[in-house]
Ligand code: ADP
């Protein structure tokens with residue numbers, strides 16, 4: 079191999095790859111430029127998920143006709159002049175790479191006019207080279223249109239996700255920047271339809287409403303700036319201000335991607351600070367569930383290095399511990415303010431869950447609990463194998479293994495049913511068990527056909543974010559096949575007319591929102607997997623919750639139905655439904671053997 083210098087074109091394509099990974103990165107760079115230009119209105123128009131067109135128009139300072147070519151050179155910026163500036167960056171951009179990078183991998187048209195110029199200038203670039211230039215009449219500000227993104231980088235094109243995914247990433251990005259800059263009026267449209275807009279009122283609460291809808295917005299609590307603490311020397315401790323919004327512990331997600339952090343107005347990723355948010359919720363959230371947070375961390379620019387990553391999404395704090403502590407304290411303070419009213423640590427998971435199809439189906443209600451000499455009937459020879467085995471209170475691994483007949487003794491902590499079986503004691507998690515029962519009933523009843531649906535007397539309305547709206551639209555056929563009858567109800571809202579029959583007793587809007595949250599966290603590639611995900615969520619919503627006391631009849635009916643399940647030992651999510659304490663184990667524990 080001979081060593082040679084790369085052609086200019088190839089070198090700039092490689093450099094572009096670092097900055098523009100996908101359509102949403104172009105939206106990010108252009109929006110950041112508009113913000114840096116002091117715009118008060120930013121209008122973003124997308125076609126084909128950004129592959130066909132990304133157009134960002136602003137009313138900022140504009141670029142002079144004498145400078146416009148320079149703006150497209152690599153490392154050309156108006157935001158940085160000396161090395162010292164690098165340590166006190168107050169703008170979102172500073173590397174002077176974005177315009178050069180984007181124009182290298184698309185066909186780009188820019189029209190810009192500075193306020194006191196009599197005319198604007200229009201420039202067209204292809205492959206990073208200027209192919210047209212003219213003076214034009216134009217409003218003050220800048221419009222940049224990026225067409226055919228990555229047309230000359232087929233490898234990059236191949237890695238793009240579906241149009242819907244790219245749209246969702248753009249939606250997420252724009253709503254987050256709108257939250258960070260509430261005084262800017264944002265408008266986003268996809269294929270000619272406005273999907274998100276803000277009033278530019280300056281109030282973050284207004285943007286929250288536009289971004290997440292009233293249902294979620296209502297469950298967000300403000301994180302207010304805490305008074306500065308004096309440092310050890312009596313002076314000001316490092317001035318880190320944290321404010322924003324966090325979710326009520328009752329509102330949770332399966333992933334941490336709803337925790338969004340901004341440092342000095344810049345959207346960043348930071349695992350440690352994300353963890354600080356989660357830790358502030360310590361004991362308030364169910365295991366495996368995460369809060370939502372939009373936090374603005376402001377500190378003197380010299381305290382943070384933003385020049386760590388080409389896309390500037392990672393930053394380094396001079397005092398990382400201080401940032402961690404500030405975030406944790408601020409979130410915790412906000413939680414504590416509202417928590418005592420609800421009783422810390424005992425968030426009841428909402429209204430009593432629906433019972434759905436779950437009804438006693440056998441007459442076991444008069445079995446006296448003191449009568450211990452009932453002969454244990456086993457269902458068949460294969461059930462005769464003991465499910466004991468391992469020395470600890472463990473479960474049989476054999477999936478075909480059914481449960482023995484059990485007799486209900488009572489309920490503990492309004493969460494577990496105690497039952498006696500042929501070989502010792504069983505503790506049954508009522509929620510997990512009911513989830514399993516409903517899941518198998520749902521699948522059996524469905525058998526590939528339309529699932530039973532229950533019309534609502536009064537249709538319910540659910541308000542979603544633009545990206546969630548997209549998800550629902552995408553999954554409408556699947557949702558319909560599972561019994562949801564949903565219609566669009568204005569932008570980012572749906573009217574629910576019917577729900578799967580087992581959800582009859584549940585809150586329909588809450589159930590749909592939970593399904594959407596799951597899909598948002600992961601939409602599996604296969605339709606069948608997506609379907610399973612939705613069914614599991616529906617069953618989880620319909621299942622009785624921990625904290626609900628059950629009558630003996632209800633417990634007995636539940637045990638009977640669990641016995642009838644194909645896979646009774648785990649809930650559809652894989653958690654155990656019961657723990658078996660075998661007679662042998664009990665004897666060992668009591669020192670009887
Ligand atoms: P950077 O933002 O890092 O400076 P860019 O390549 O994104 O680099 O932009 C280069 C320069 O072009 C900016 O420094 C700025 O002077 C000018 N510019 C880019 N976009 C705009 C805009 N929307 N309005 C005014 N000036 C802009």
Ligand code: MG
Nearest residue numbers: 107111171176
């Ligand atoms: Mg820039």
